[in-house]
Amino acid sequence: MASYLLSGPTVEYRVEQPYAAIPIQAALEEWNKTTALVPELFQWLENKNVLPAGAPFYRYWCLEVGKSEFDLEVGVPLERMVAGDERVIASSIPEGSYVCAIHRGHPDMLADSVHEVEKWAEKEGLSFDKRFEGDIEIWNGRFEQYLTDPETEPDLTKWEIELSFLILRDEIA
Template identity: 50%
Template sequence: MSTEPKIETRPAQPYAAIPVKAPMREWGRVNALVPEVYGRLGRRRIVPAGPLFYRYRVIGGMDVPFELEVGVPVPEPIEPDGRIIPGSIPPGRYATLTHHGHPDGLFDAITALQEWGTAQGITWDIRREGGTEIWGGRFEFYLTDPAVEPDMTKWSIELAYRLQDA
């Protein structure tokens, strides 16, 4: 189940993240970065300023690597720390939709948001480098804390895709 898509304006937000390249077949490697991100921030006494997210730069497939970052918003920019890099959620207009349920259902929510965007005449924040599409702002925000709610069928995950500047 998902909410209706909407457009909202968001400010810039610094974050800390670990970049990774992995095909869907190896998604366990991506998910395994979550405790590392929180652990490194905890050791530096940095309190997250928002929910965990996955920022997708390049969309892959079952055997083609995705290029993404596993990150957490932070109150102010950080210095790099080992595999942790600083970043910023870009400001701008975002099309959002919240998926309620198991993450396995995200594909339908992603499809719904993209089809809605097409019907609205939206142009996503995407640039091309060679034959590769690079997303400027494509996020999945995990609104439910798994430590509080381990039942994945009760999770809420917000999709937020940045619109191309006018």
């Protein structure tokens, strides 16, 4: 397996970060539904005169073994909390220690980087803040932040995506 990790994995402590997001359920085959939400979210922020505090991200909530559909949010970090509405939610990225790494390459190859991060964390004796309900994996903090602006870099093989997975709180002093 080729490595697509540009940097990391490392452990980083992060403070709570407000964000606005649009929740969605989507399968990989219909991923264009998720990417279409990014401009909608930026337009919503512009209409509210709220500036983003970083690049857009996906927050994964539920992953189910054998199921290709994901429960996630398409979000943008903010400097301060805002009120959501019937379409856009306001929430926050949890404070805590995260295993972080930068994937460089086509988003279709992201699973390889995720696997490397998971192997590294296991080797380091770290567990992610998640639980299982049957075959469903429920995460407290699993993020992919898209650091590359597709308008300035249309070549997907040059994209950089930060992976950050929240570590169980009792594992890091």
